[in-house]
Amino acid sequence: RPRGPQPQGLADSLSTCKVLVVGAGGIGCELLKNLVLTGFKNIEVIDLDTIDVSNLNRQFLFQKKHVGKSKAQVAKESALQFCPSASITAYHDSITNPDYNVEFFRKFMLVMNALDNRAARNHVNRMCLAADIPLIESGSAGYLGQVTVIKKGLTECYECQPKPAQKTFPGCTIRNTPSEPIHCIVWAKYLFNQLFGEEDADQEVSPDTADPEAAWNPEDTAARAAVSEKDGDIKRVSTKVWARSTGYDPIKLFNKLFKDDIMYLLTMDKLWKKRKAPTPLDWQQLEVSPNEEAPASGLKDQKVLDVWGYCQMFQDSVETLSSQLQEKGDDAELVWDKDDPPAMDFVTAAANLRMHVFSMNMKSRFDVKSMAGNIIPAIATTNAVIAGLIVLEGLKILSGEMETCRTVFLNKCPNLRKKLLVPCVLDPPSANCYVCVSKPEVTVKLNVQKTTVLSLQDRILKERFGMVAPDVQIEDGKGTILISSEEGETEANNNKFLSDFGIRNGSRLQSDDFLQDYTLLVNVLHTEELERDVEFEVIGEAPDKAPPPQSNQEEVNSITNGNKDSAQPSTSSKGRHHLRPLTSNSAAVATGTKRKYSETGESSAKRPRTDQSDAADDEDDIVALD
């Protein structure tokens, strides 16, 4: 019997209507509280995550004793304690699980996102479009936040505006010529996976002999590249196999990574003509002459240690991680997690040692963590404001007043009109959206002789176009099935090239995602002139075509895109330099800094637009609205 300012009719509909909350993190916890207090009685909540200590400063439905338990389940139990009359269903699961199909979504009057990553947002966006259910999207970062409303046919969908590209680094920068701390941090995270986690060919850490810059002339480059295609890199066995053969001896690992590999790099003398050459480190030498350093003040994490300090951190963390690996048995893999102390210590130590080798100033564990984990600051206050706004928009939708819905930004400081909360009119759907128009179609420029079926599936359809389980049929009059989402049906095709199936310039591929009830027609534009390391380009959304960062200070807002699964700066072999647009990221990609909202110049359209790189964190907090 909440005595709100709502008319009786609305109060009745609150007690009967069913709503879905996607995410039980920072915003999700606040939202559940607000929903039960407002009088919502039928609430379902889903979150695949478990509770971490670093959640406790804001996710108030959780306490220390709940660490490690399901967020959805504990959130439900805590909320019911306070409000026993509500009926709450909790799912400890991923929203992309096929169990949550269009029928599932149709049960709800309203879906509210409280997510932390773009992939899940894309997916829920499509499910709500397919089910034609109104969706409230939200996100927060530090003092900033945003809420918006998405309704099929009436407003822009989550994917109407191109998302800013994610920063990637060329493989040879990571492997041979790091010039910024982030390059060393990315390298250290790759190294973690190479040693203890899932090995990934795109995450190579040893010197790259095919670096075109290392050769004296173009022919030489070509020759070296050709050799490396066959023979690869200086190591013949995998890093993991080699490390295992040494029994994960920290000193042997150290000397290979920071001495032998660096000496090898020094032999590629062309690289060091203009750059400052790296200086190899030697464990035995460092050991006999440990430096003394005056203890700095402040929090332990925020101190920068001396080289020997990082050597010891390297040794300790390698020992801890290798014994963890051993306990798990053969073929076990560790997953890097910024909140797991030994994993974070390892990356801090390895990154700093590499920074030192390449004459960069070392960074504290606190700063390394921020970059390695794409951490977005988060506080209860912002999430509380955002969750309050979500409910207000929800009440408008349930009262049938969709036309009064707004996208609302929470600023850090009042703007020129002295507003801390800035409402903006919702834009109509974009005619160019490849998701919400009636017959979505895109043109992709690629080399049919070099693009494999697997990279069409993983890099283009999943990563770039946000599909979860695509089926692809060639429009060749025969309906050849190129990719089937049924396991095992088309796996034989994976490593074949598109041209092997007769795909050429002008071919059309019909890609379906059954779960998302989404069909995308992909027009192939064959080209042999892509830049090195670029696999494909989407026409009309060229890599550099991020919306210009106009700065009408009025509505400028800066927000990050939380991103759990992609909590690592992507890098590696693609994207020769800088940005690669990967709208729908997946676990492979992301990175981040800041997102800016700037008002687009159009008169009535007050809608700020995103431009930016991207960021990622766990929990709450995200916003890649627009």
Added chain:
Amino acid sequence: MAATKDSKEQKYDRQLRLWGDHGQEALENAHVCLINATATGTEILKNLVLPGIGAFTIVDGHIVSGEDAGNNFFLSSDSIGKNRAQAATELLQELNSDVSGNFVEESPDKLLDNDPEFFHRFTIVIGVQLPESTCLRLGMVLWSASVPFLICKAYGLIGYMRLMVQEHTVIESHPDNALEDLRLDRPFDEFKSHIKSYNLSIMDKKDHSHTPWVIIVAKYLERWLSEHDGQPPKNYKEKEAFRQIIREGILKNENGGLEDEENFEEAIKNVNTALNPTKVPTSVEDLFNSEQCNNITAQSSSFWVMLRAVKEFVYNEGSGSLPVRGSIPDMIADSQKFINLQNVYREKAMQDAAAVSKHVESLLQSVGKPPESISEKDIKLFCKNSSFLRVVRCRSLAEEYSVDSINKDEITSRMDSPDSEMVFYLMLRAVDRFYQLHSRYPGFRKSLRISGAF
């Protein structure tokens, strides 16, 4: 002890990245008083308890009603009939074991009658849904004790918040886009001799391309000054010419093309901000001229003592400039060159802080206080932030409400604008007045409390 510090660092990680360890320290030293554990009140306290204030005390003489249990997440139906301060404290305390929760089962008016000094102990007092008379009374007590008072009201979808404090001094104001303090226009002696230790014309290629941009700009500026009667580049044209001179310093390769020297590019890019004249910001100048700065007494807070000491420094050792900040931005350079440069600034900053410290000492002595009452650490922090100091002042509620000092003209002119929210202000004031006269809120038949619905 170390373990608890570690676990705090972990628990508070996401917010430490927002307000830093000093912000956290301030939070942990705070004792917050909440008057009235309404839905709005407990929501406010929740957002303070989670990030870890040191302690809170709830003052509330009310008994939990059914309505409270319905709209307040931190009151359950089990607590109906209990004292509201106690019931809310129990549940809020569960949010964070690092916070000490207290309650007083008493109305604020009673406390004001019997023991007004009770409120002096708090870092801030938050009063929710208080009648006008209580706000004015409590406001007076807190104003004279210099305790900030935050007044909050919520009626349905309308809310009101008003902060009242005589003076709030801020040392670390975390400015956005602050300019670096590099002193290129007025190099200090140690910096000058450090610049001399570089000779760009005889360096090898590697050293040349790893020389910090600050040195490059300083070198070419010396040359410019000698060629322009000691006048630095001022307008766009001159700055452009200066950039061109730097550009000409980039090494050439065998074919006469420019080498790729990122440090020079960085120097060119930074010309504009680097040539910004070093001066005391007007906001700090204003503080220098304020009464509190010029009249140091035994009652002066350490902020004003340190400010006065900095002022003395500026007019003496500083020759018109604030103490050197001592930090430099990241730049392209090899570690050794960067560290050497950093040390030049750092050491100068320490020297300056030591000079300020001497002034602090004699100021303290002059008012009969021991010199150690302000720590070296605090003085260093103050000097480092001396360009960004801020003082916030508010009007008292008595002044705002008094017929003699009310902002009549502003209210009237705002009422002329159709979008103005001034109407809400007036209506909220009218509601307060109505309550004062009738002991009930308009629209309610009997005297009912209103609690924020959301």
